[in-house]
Amino acid sequence: MPTLLQISIEVNSGSVGRIAEQIGATIFENGWASYITYARNNNPSKSKVIKIGNKFDLYRHGIETRIFDSHCFSSKSATKDLINTIKEIKPDIIHLHHLHGYFINIEILFDYLKEYKIPVVWTFHDCWSFTGHCAHFDFIGCEKWKTECHHCEQKTEYPASLLADRSQQNYLDKKRIFNSINNLTIVPVSNWLSGKVKDSFLKNYPYKVIQNGIDLNTFYPKKSRTIIDELYNLKDKFIILGVASTWDKRKGLEEFPKLNELIDSKLYAIVLVGLSKNQIQKLPKSIIGIERTENVDQLADLYSAADVFLNPTFEDTFPTTNLESLACGTPVVTYKTGGSVESVNENTGVIVDKGDVRGLINAIKSIKNKGKYFYEKNCRESAIKNFNRKIKFNDYFELYKNILKNKDENQ
Template sequence: MSLSIPRILTLTTRRYKDLAVYVQINCVPNGSTGGIMLNEHKDRLANGDTSYAFWGRGRSPKNKGEWKFANEAGCKTHALLDRLTGKHGFYSSFATRKLLRRLDEIGPDVVHLHNIHGYYVNIPMLFGWLAEHDCKVEWTLHDCWAFTGHCAYFTYVKCAQWRTHCAYSKKCPQLHAYPMTYSPFTCSWNFEQKKKYFTLVPAERMRLITPSKWLADLVGESFLAKYPVEVRHNTIDASVFKPTPSDFRVRYGIGNRFMVLGVASPWSDRKGLGDFVRLASELDSGRFVIVLVGLSEKQIGKLANILVALPKTENKEQLAEAYSAADVFVHPGVEETFDMTVAEAQACGTPVIVTAGSACAEISDSDAATVVPADLSTLKATIVKLARGGRVVLASRTDSAVQLAAIYSAADIFFNPTVEDNFPTVNLEAEACGTPVVTYDTGGCSETIEAPCSFCCGDYEAALARIALQAYSRSHCSPCRNKAKAPSI
């Protein structure tokens, strides 16, 4: 027995030595970055580590280990001062002092930073603490704000001042973009201060994480280049984002039109809003419909007459329904570091169109994605080409005559490519529901064709030509149209 006790103690000591104490910090607990932070927090807990999730704005904590350390008044004051001075990240000293006291109590092994912009934390205080304490720092960059003097993105305006010194040779072109300010004088100062404080932590203790190689390459050209960078693609919940049947098309009056979907929040020209508006005005509304999810009330009021304008939703199941209903998901933005919506749409079985040169082109599944240049005419031509290719909807077998009748009735054409069936009754069923049939002149097919708008063809090319002709006319012949349609289900 005396020999077994040290063995047990040794094993116990080794197990707890491998575990660590993590602290996750982000501006909010919701949205894409908040979801990533909380998923990281849950993964650490599942691994047996001790983990905390801290944020500055948003909902109150719900679970053990969560903490909202700032308050709304402090965040609004930070935002107001930033609007006047342009010094984003240099206020909120009271909230940051509370955060640092809690970090002192916890003594974390790893502090994992996410978005540290967002009017809730003081940069000099936070990085001063990180530099003085012997903990590892992981910093997930969700945008480019960390290495610019002001903006979170710069590709859209084609600005490269961040590579050397922001606002040194000319003024910042994006003072009115997030984080908006009226002060034209602090962009250069911000750049210098960020470079000073963000590089305080030794390179051997801080690791940067980016969701795409595109962003990692930009980091390598910035003043953060001395830090190791890990590319870690964001993941989605595959149990939610999967092909999801619903009445989405009926609910919003889309019908059989080719549905072009866009999802973002907030929407802006940087996200491609202007491109969607032009597409809605240029594409034939009888054949195409633009659906945008995530619009503000003001935007919905302006756009509801030209497209299907929907507000933001936090309901993932509703998003999966929208993705699954769409014929194509379009992401015309050029500045995304890793847009979850592209991966979500593809997981729902919807092909996507993304812009070349962005991280979206990097993360999209090449088999289900079309990459186009940042050019509206090319985007429009690509959508029209995809629409000509048709849409494939897979359905399992059913023994319900009512369901079959509804499917026949919904179709414009019933194509039966059988070559050996001696009497395919499905042809009779389709015609009885008012739908013309195109089939081959083999077996007993010709004996099941009665309506003058149905045709037996000699080969595939002839059948394809007949289908194209029928689709172009977009109408059934009189004998078919006059037959009673089966009720929809």
Template sequence: MHSKDTREVDPSMRIAHINVTANLSTGRIAAGLCRYAQNAGHKVLLCYGRGPAPTGIPSLRIGDTLRGPMDLAAQPLKKLLSSTTAAVMGTASKLGVYLHGGLSRLTDRSGFYSSQTTRYFLTQLDKFQPELVHLHNLHGYYLNVPMVIDYLRERDIPVVWTLHDSWPYTGHCAYYHFPIPPCLSAADRPDASVPTACLRWQKGCSSCPLKKTYPTSWLLDQSSRNYMDKWTLFTSLRRLALATPSRWLAGEVKRSFFSQYPVHHLPNGLDLSQFRPCGDERLMQRTAIRYGLDQLGDRRLVLSVAAVWDERKGLSHLTALSQQLGSGYCVAVVGLTEKQQKALPAGMLAIPHTATVEELCALYTIADLYISLSQGETMGMTLLESMACGTQVLCYHTTAMPELVTPECGESVPVGDIAAAADAVRRLCDEPKDPFACMEQAARYSPENCYRGYLELYEQL
């Protein structure tokens, strides 16, 4: 008589995440999901293209080990670099990113290079034996996207794909809203009948009006070819579930070639143990001195933060707002490059990327108001970060941002309407919202509230 096998079946899954970064922007979200899955007993691997490694998470930096003739050709160049430059570049994988980016600018084929790097990465991923792969941003000049999708399809691996932007379903761009110049009065407002976004992706991209936007193409327009290649490639996945951080983006995805797949609205979670009001007076004082806030006097501080300041993020709009507000207010912009800092007009405060999250929270806490004049966001995490620190917010009434901003914690104004934005700034600074209401709104986006839905989705697949 055979004895009964009483061994327990391991309920954990082996989950691999793939993203361009591991600690910045979408990388924080991927890392947060990994930690949450780890705490639930699952085995995780965070595969990323560049930037610092996450702490406490098994990770694999894509391209760290040189493989293939293109990478080998880069080795002599790396040897020619000064030790300082080599240290900044870290590994020759950065040369691969530059090569991929350069070719993309010439050919408009972002995501179709880095084949040697990707081939080696997939052999490393195979050793992990993932039972589910969670995709994030595949663009960023670090992966050959067709090779990754072919790998997933051939092994019939379940895939969850969080769309942090629109690149997967367009022929070129990651954001398809046309830049709107700042308007200072009602007479300057754009004609409401003029489209503010390109909608060619709904039928099929061609003659791209946004080819100069990221991922930039200097010469060719391959938007039609890219669109068809993506459609064929991505819809070849049998076991695919899509997730978006906002209802707005979910609605957009349902109008794309992804319409046959389920789309789940799963907001990004915010680590409330990191983002909270700064209670350290000495840290706030040091931060104020370091970034020049101690020189403001009685001026109201209006803060805006971005990882990268491009036209979409609204730097020119902030400049126009600063001029409209006058000397009683200071608009401080965080995350500027050295060139952007030098070009910022007098009266505004230029701040580079903060050294730590704690410093960033100190800035949020010190500010009278946080403002985002971005013309397109798939969620708007900086709005949540500010509210978590007890600071009220103001944004444009466009894309996903109004989903976050309730009347209890801020306001939204029409896109480009600087006069309306200036009026709202004055009103909010004179009659500020309750900090606890702001914190309560941010608390709805805790990792526990947001990431639980992902684990349920994993189990369904």
């Protein structure tokens, strides 16, 4: 029985954790053994789960990052323990997700991968793997990563350093470490991101774009409007929904108060999901703020009840929130950002130039005039055709099989 080990910071929690869980479920259904690691946030899983480190490791890693800008060069003991566990499991393939997040030491991990020559698949959910510091650079239009990072303008952004700027050395170290193994296949989650990989120091590795998929049995058009209306006092209002796991200006949080000033609160209502308590307190009273929820049924209720899903993100690779909304039959309005536009067409929503709040208003009014019924069937059909997790995550399974087949033929 072949064995897959996925290295993830979360299991069945957050967008990446849920993707790892669904990949694990897919290969488990095909008779493979599945293991997934986590450092924090794990929900029940069909795979066998492995804990990496502890809270002390996370805090120490975070402190060292804040002081030395040495993200992913801490957590030595935790990574060595993980490697000992990998030796016991003896996986046929190791699948990497986010390695950033204060839980792994990349040098120790890649030294092991180089020595033992285990085939590696690495899904890129963002750009951190080929920059000297940041996970995204689109917001500020930085292109230093194409040649060599230095004097980072985003030093205080995640993974934030408050003192040192090690971006140049990080860049050189990542370039050396990540190019040290031969049996690596990169999986960008969008065509936009694959273009960035081609311009990076990882351009010589084989790659295969596999866009994210979602569970269509969880996210589907639900008759939840009456429940949501009563719960949040939204009867007869056009609901504009925003969802993010973490909200900030890059995700477009500041666009909603701007939008709120331009709409009639008697006709429209803005509902935001995924906010912190502090963010909720700072919102205009007419905007409904909801904290982050792991309850996907509640999310599906909100997507289904909404008239439009608004994603005014300024940098993104391929947001699963767009897909979840489409699966629930709700059209998407998004800024023309990264891979966010790849899930939207004229039959499923509207794409607006970045920062054009008036354009958002016009897009929302256009959808309101046509009516949600005009979009609902198209949105659901697009999700079924293009983003069914059973198809998307089976693409990973086929990739694994091809890698093992090629490995056997070359031995």
